[in-house]
Amino acid sequence: MDESTAVPAIDAIRLVKRFGDRTVLDDITLTVPQGELFGLLGPSGSGKTTLIKLITGIDRADAGKVELFGEPMPQLKMLQTFGYMAQSDALYQELTGKENMAFYGSLYGLAGKVLASRIQSAALLVNLTDHLDKPASAYSGGMKRRLSLAIALLHEPQLLVLDEPTVGIDPVLRKTIWNELRALTQKGVTIIVTTHVMDEAEKCDRLGLIRDGKLIALNTPEAIIEHAGVHTIEEAFIALGSSKEDHT
Numbered sequence: 189m190d191e192s193t194a195v196p197a198i199d200a201i202r203l204v205k206r207f208g209d210r211t212v213l214d215d216i217t218l219t220v221p222q223g224e225l226f227g228l229l230g231p232s233g234s235g236k237t238t239l240i241k242l243i244t245g246i247d248r249a250d251a252g253k254v255e256l257f258g259e260p261m262p263q264l265k266m267l268q269t270f271g272y273m274a275q276s277d278a279l280y281q282e283l284t285g286k287e288n289m290a291f292y293g294s295l296y297g298l299a300g301k302v303l304a305s306r307i308q309s310a311a312l313l314v315n316l317t318d319h320l321d322k323p324a325s326a327y328s329g330g331m332k333r334r335l336s337l338a339i340a341l342l343h344e345p346q347l348l349v350l351d352e353p354t355v356g357i358d359p360v361l362r363k364t365i366w367n368e369l370r371a372l373t374q375k376g377v378t379i380i381v382t383t384h385v386m387d388e389a390e391k392c393d394r395l396g397l398i399r400d401g402k403l404i405a406l407n408t409p410e411a412i413i414e415h416a417g418v419h420t421i422e423e424a425f426i427a428l429g430s431s432k433e434d435h436t
């Protein structure tokens with residue numbers, strides 16, 4: 189491993205985030221090496237999105253720090269480094285799929301033939317090629333998610349930050365997308381993804397289990413299963429990760 193790949197893609201150190209007097213993230217330390225497919229798993233409200241927002245610099249921590257590729261966050265120049273797919277789609281409803289992609293692509297400095305070819309390949313990946321000329325308002329929820337994913341991929345970032353990317357996407361396409369995510373990591377891209385889908389969690393190189401703002405497990409899926417003394421990630425998640433909030 190050379191010097192540049194030895195720098196972790198994500199280095200989050202002792203992160204604390206409070207909303208009012210409520211501590212939503214409590215002393216989270218997490219290092220994701222380059223090329224890893226890392227999954228964040230946790231009950232609803234456990235703090236996954238908040239952690240993602242601190243990693244991308246969208247929100248600031250009350251304590252602790254985040255570095256991406258050795259650079260402290262937040263930092264404007266780092267915006268080129270990662271692609272972010274938020275939980276809610278930030279699409280222009282009146283623009284077509286292609287126009288949405290062209291708009292976001294231009295924000296990343298893409299233009300001309302390069303932009304056109306990136307739009308085509310990203311659209312192909314998420315199976316939207318035949319729908320590129322429809323307005324986003326005419327897309328289903330799953331199509332909007334796919335368009336958002338395509339946008340996150342457009343500038344071929346070194347790091348992909350995906351907050352529940354496959355919600356509303358059918359199982360066949362989900363599989364295709366996960367195969368592609370794996371292919372991207374094989375090219376050295378780092379991916380951090382939040383998910384509620386257990387078979388997706390099992391595809392990750394390592395998982396972080398969050399509960400009530402604390403990282404309660406951080407390991408490979410196999411090691412987490414073994415440590416919890418169960419047979420599947422779903423059982424491990426229930427054994428380690430269930431909270432009262434989740435059973436209401």
Ligand SMILES: Nc1ncnc2c1ncn2[C@@H]1O[C@H](COP(=O)(O)OP(=O)(O)OP(=O)(O)O)[C@@H](O)[C@H]1O
Nearest residue numbers: 207208212230231232233234235236237238239275
């Ligand atoms: N801006 C905010 N102001 C106040 N509380 C917030 C804010 N953002 C998040 N929270 C609270 O922080 C906690 C963690 O929220 P977060 O969205 O990170 O959870 P999550 O694990 O991503 O949940 P889900 O799986 O449902 O998306 C929740 O209790 C939420 O209500």
